[in-house]
Amino acid sequence: MNSKSFHHALTVREDLCRGCTRCMRNCPTEAIRLSHGKAHVNPDRCVDCGQCMDACPYGAIVVEQDDFEKIFSYNQRIAILPSVFIGQFADDIPENYIYTALRDIGFTDIYEAEFGVDILKTIGNRFSTYADDKPVISTYCPAIVRLIQIKYPSLVKHLNLLRPPVEITAMYIRNKLIDRQIPPEDIGIFYVTPCAAKIASIKSPENPDHHEIFTGVINMDYLYNLVQKSIAKNKKLLAKTARFTPIPPLTPEACMWSLTAGESSTVPGRTLAIDEIHNVIEFLERLENDEITNIDFLELRSCAEGCAGGVLAPGNRFLAKERLTHRSQHMREITPEQQTMIRRQASYLVKHIKKERIEAKSAYQLDDDIGAALKKMDRYLEIKKALPGIDCGLCGAPSCHALAEDIAKGHATVSQCVVLRLRSITQRDDIHKVWGDTLDR
Amino acid sequence: MNQSFSIPAGDFSHAGQAASEIKRLLKQLNIPPKVIKRVVVALYEAEVNVVAHSFGGSISCTITPEHIDIVVSDCGPGISDIELAMSEGYSTASSEVREMGFGAGMGLPNIKNNSDSLDISSSEQGTSIHMRVNFKEHTP
Ligand SMILES: Nc1ncnc2c1ncn2[C@@H]1O[C@H](COP(=O)(O)OP(=O)(O)OP(=O)(O)O)[C@@H](O)[C@H]1O
Ligand code: SF4
Ligand SMILES: [Mg+2]
Numbered sequence: 001m002n003s004k005s006f007h008h009a010l011t012v013r014e015d016l017c018r019g020c021t022r023c024m025r026n027c028p029t030e031a032i033r034l035s036h037g038k039a040h041v042n043p044d045r046c047v048d049c050g051q052c053m054d055a056c057p058y059g060a061i062v063v064e065q066d067d068f069e070k071i072f073s074y075n076q077r078i079a080i081l082p083s084v085f086i087g088q089f090a091d092d093i094p095e096n097y098i099y100t101a102l103r104d105i106g107f108t109d110i111y112e113a114e115f116g117v118d119i120l121k122t123i124g125n126r127f128s129t130y131a132d133d134k135p136v137i138s139t140y141c142p143a144i145v146r147l148i149q150i151k152y153p154s155l156v157k158h159l160n161l162l163r164p165p166v167e168i169t170a171m172y173i174r175n176k177l178i179d180r181q182i183p184p185e186d187i188g189i190f191y192v193t194p195c196a197a198k199i200a201s202i203k204s205p206e207n208p209d210h211h212e213i214f215t216g217v218i219n220m221d222y223l224y225n226l227v228q229k230s231i232a233k234n235k236k237l238l239a240k241t242a243r244f245t246p247i248p249p250l251t252p253e254a255c256m257w258s259l260t261a262g263e264s265s266t267v268p269g270r271t272l273a274i275d276e277i278h279n280v281i282e283f284l285e286r287l288e289n290d291e292i293t294n295i296d297f298l299e300l301r302s303c304a305e306g307c308a309g310g311v312l313a314p315g316n317r318f319l320a321k322e323r324l325t326h327r328s329q330h331m332r333e334i335t336p337e338q339q340t341m342i343r344r345q346a347s348y349l350v351k352h353i354k355k356e357r358i359e360a361k362s363a364y365q366l367d368d369d370i371g372a373a374l375k376k377m378d379r380y381l382e383i384k385k386a387l388p389g390i391d392c393g394l395c396g397a398p399s400c401h402a403l404a405e406d407i408a409k410g411h412a413t414v415s416q417c418v419v420l421r422l423r424s425i426t427q428r429d430d431i432h433k434v435w436g437d438t439l440d441r
Numbered sequence: 442m443n444q445s446f447s448i449p450a451g452d453f454s455h456a457g458q459a460a461s462e463i464k465r466l467l468k469q470l471n472i473p474p475k476v477i478k479r480v481v482v483a484l485y486e487a488e489v490n491v492v493a494h495s496f497g498g499s500i501s502c503t504i505t506p507e508h509i510d511i512v513v514s515d516c517g518p519g520i521s522d523i524e525l526a527m528s529e530g531y532s533t534a535s536s537e538v539r540e541m542g543f544g545a546g547m548g549l550p551n552i553k554n555n556s557d558s559l560d561i562s563s564s565e566q567g568t569s570i571h572m573r574v575n576f577k578e579h580t581p
Binding site for chain 2: 153154285288289290291360362364365366367368370371373374377378380381405
């Protein structure tokens with residue numbers, strides 16, 4: 001239905017998939033089904049949250065990756081690092097080793113993604129929100145934006161249309177280089193992403209301006225390995241020569257922004273931060289029922305501990321968080337010189353500070369036509385009653401409810417229910433020993 | 442399409458379950474979000490009233506391509522003055538119920554505002570609330 005308008009960064013490698021059902025059962029949007037022993041993802045429902053990848057013991061779910069060599073097609077090769085990248089490295093690796101290694105690998109300049117927070121603060125004095133309804137919902141996490149589009153269409157008008165900091169950072173850099181008379185075709189801005197959701201959102205045809213903002217993406221785990229290798233190789237030399245620090249340093253607030261409550265703590269009024277997509281879903285159900293009042297701002301993140309828990313983060317999320325907290329304690333407020341530099345780009349940035357309206361893309365209807373949908377619903381309810389309700393997953397659907405829905409839509413058959421079939425065969429007594437009369441409904 | 446639910450008296454933690462279930466069904470039918478919200482709000486208030494003010498009851502919903510009909514009935518003690526009960530701010534909620542955040546006297550008025558027709562009948566044997574929400578959004 002809507003699959004063309006959204007890009008997905010997660011794919012199943014059929015050669016590795018064993019059809020174990022783990023991904024299917026962990027998927028928060030019921031996007032996965034098994035057929036012919038392999039997992040298949042419904043593109044209308046996938047939000048690229050990466051829960052399936054975390055759940056897969058065989059490494060069969062992978063994140064797409066741009067060719068790293070692509071950076072060398074550009075004269076100016078800028079890496080935009082999420083601050084959680086720094087949080088991946090243990091204390092015995094000084095920060096300037098990391099930046100020097102990134103230069104050795106081929107980047108000409110390095111910025112932190114969260115610098116956009118300091119830019120926004122400088123040009124606006126405070127964080128503005130642009131949404132039609134309260135509570136305003138952060139659009140920082142693209143998996144959450146997508147989730148709201150497909151599953152909570154009534155909440156789309158709560159989404160904050162302020163561009164996330166990383167886009168502001170990228171726009172700032174590009175504009176600054178253009179001001180310096182660097183030809184646009186020489187500028188390569190590469191975003192190092194901690195997750196599949198951000199890759200998907202950057203490449204989505206739904207967000208055409210992302211192609212102008214970012215030249216490409218680099219998966220964080222891949223770059224982490226390159227940097228570790230480079231540091232290991234040059235350790236002695238680095239001890240003498242490493243001195244490069246990213247321009248400009250972050251403020252403590254910016255450094256903590258991508259972690260849980262990092263954003264909400266900077267927004268005035270009553271705010272709430274919720275992380276991990278299943279928790280978010282539970283909360284959105286309530287919000288949709290109008291049960292939540294008096295909250296001004298909601299920070300919702302797909303990953304536990306925010307981006308420190310991104311699927312492409314190689315390290316432990318809690319350690320990363322602790323390191324960033326420690327790091328932020330040594331950071332200072334923005335200097336007047338930096339502010340002057342930022343203000344030079346202010347008029348351009350202010351003009352582009354809002355993003356396009358976000359449209360709902362419901363993915364849970366039985367049929368677009370209500371008459372047909374009602375017929376399917378009668379069938380759905382009837383089948384659901386007949387199914388055992390134990391959500392075993394052996395039919396290839398994540399739950400009895402999902403199978404009933406698939407059957408009603410004509411995408412599956414009742415005979416897929418293994419339990420119903422077992423009931424009618426000779427081993428009935430053996431099954432009774434395990435399940436009692438649970439399966440006799 | 443018919444669905445029914447029972448509502449036990451006094452169980453506030455589960456009030457809203459029928460509303461959530463109906464919400465999911467209406468999404469499966471691709472009903473406009475604004476209309477779904479009206480249904481959920483009206484149904485939720487009616488559910489809470491049964492939990493808070495009655496001896497328990499049940500909900501029955503009928504969905505057609507044009508509208509949803511919801512009948513919420515309970516087994517007493519009934520509303521003695523329906524007109525008074527319908528007025529904003531009128532409530533007989535116990536202090537216990539108020540402490541739980543209910544009892545502003547806004548439930549019935551909210552049901553009225555969120556439904557396209559509302560019919561209440563009541564006796565000591567029980568109250569029955571019939572509400573209908575049309576799927577076509579009205580053009581005001
Ligand atoms: N099902 C019912 N059975 C008996 N009395 C009821 C029932 N529903 C409502 N009432 C009476 O009508 C009054 C008004 O109901 P209404 O829903 O408007 O307000 P409330 O339930 O008291 O407070 P709120 O709904 O704002 O939490 C109630 O206080 C109660 O006396
Ligand atoms: S919380 Fe951060 S890392 Fe996780 S999906 Fe959202 S944006 Fe990506
Ligand atoms: Mg009430």
